[in-house]
Amino acid sequence: MFHTTGMFAGLLDFPEIAFGKHHPLPHRLAITEVIEPLKSIWLSDLHFSAVDNVLGHNPRARLTAAVEFINRHHSDAGFCIISGDLVNRGSKSDYQQLKHHLDKLHPPCFVMAGNHDNRELLRACFTLPECSMSDFIQYGIDTPAGLMLCLDTQKTGHDSGEICGKRLEWLHAQLQQAGDTPVYLFMHHPPMNLGLPMQDTENLDNGDDLLALIRPFANIKHLFIGHVHRPICGSIDHLPFTTMRSVLYQAPAPIPDWDWDSFAPAREAPQLGIVTFEAQQTTVHFTQFCDYRVGT
Numbered sequence: 521m522f523h524t525t526g527m528f529a530g531l532l533d534f535p536e537i538a539f540g541k542h543h544p545l546p547h548r549l550a551i552t553e554v555i556e557p558l559k560s561i562w563l564s565d566l567h568f569s570a571v572d573n574v575l576g577h578n579p580r581a582r583l584t585a586a587v588e589f590i591n592r593h594h595s596d597a598g599f600c601i602i603s604g605d606l607v608n609r610g611s612k613s614d615y616q617q618l619k620h621h622l623d624k625l626h627p628p629c630f631v632m633a634g635n636h637d638n639r640e641l642l643r644a645c646f647t648l649p650e651c652s653m654s655d656f657i658q659y660g661i662d663t664p665a666g667l668m669l670c671l672d673t674q675k676t677g678h679d680s681g682e683i684c685g686k687r688l689e690w691l692h693a694q695l696q697q698a699g700d701t702p703v704y705l706f707m708h709h710p711p712m713n714l715g716l717p718m719q720d721t722e723n724l725d726n727g728d729d730l731l732a733l734i735r736p737f738a739n740i741k742h743l744f745i746g747h748v749h750r751p752i753c754g755s756i757d758h759l760p761f762t763t764m765r766s767v768l769y770q771a772p773a774p775i776p777d778w779d780w781d782s783f784a785p786a787r788e789a790p791q792l793g794i795v796t797f798e799a800q801q802t803t804v805h806f807t808q809f810c811d812y813r814v815g816t
């Protein structure tokens with residue numbers, strides 16, 4: 521049995537938390553009373569590799585630093601969500617080594633797919649919630665603070681994303697069933713342009729379809745978005761959104777101009793998000809977990 525510690529001690533139990541293949545990760549977090557706020561950890565774009573560096577950055581060193589930071593300072597978090605690009609190239613050994621690292625996390629960890637991921641290998645190495653779609657890495661996590669819906673925006677073989685009719689149908693059904701329950705959407709690809717000339721061409725191809733689907737649902741509280749390797753906040757259709765830095769390497773700001781031929785990661789330290797969910801407020805703290813020099 522897994523018990524949270526600190527301010528949530530004894531309140532949140534995860535009776536079947538296990539990361540082995542044969543122990544389904546529960547998507548409903550059992551509670552004994554209502555808890556506010558619910559604290560969680562948000563990581564994105566690990567680009568993990570079992571060997572070698574990625575664009576001059578060591579993904580094993582960076583992930584180790586993130587895991588140690590979380591366990592030292594935020595082991596009381598209810599859960600972690602990683603919003604895609606778990607690996608850089610997607611070999612079996614990459615996923616196996618990645619799982620070895622993530623198994624060290626104290627809070628339970630939910631993984632999502634990005635454009636760099638391989639659904640089959642991801643599914644073979646990680647236990648997904650029982651409610652996950654069978655052919656996509658798309659599922660919900662029922663928490664005391666509301667429903668976290670983790671979307672699969674991968675367009676296989678492309679850097680840009682898509683969310684097909686089947687995934688949109690699933691999302692619509694989840695939103696209808698949620699009623700007045702607060703809903704938080706996690707996704708890899710942005711469904712809108714973000715003023716990033718070199719990156720906006722790789723967003724969700726049919727982002728307008730997603731935005732049109734979610735627009736009528738007033739219970740959706742926040743969009744959490746990966747992919748861009750930069751921290752950006754804003755709103756779309758009065759719905760707040762946040763993007764997150766990469767655990768590994770950061771994209772430069774759009775000005776001064778750069779293009780893919782001249783691309784070099786920004787010399788900026790990585791961050792993770794400490795997210796607290798309350799009935800009337802969502803708060804994201806961008807939190808540096810190691811010096812830029814770690815793993816470079």
Ligand SMILES: [Fe+2]
Nearest residue numbers: 565605634747
């Ligand atoms: Fe990425």
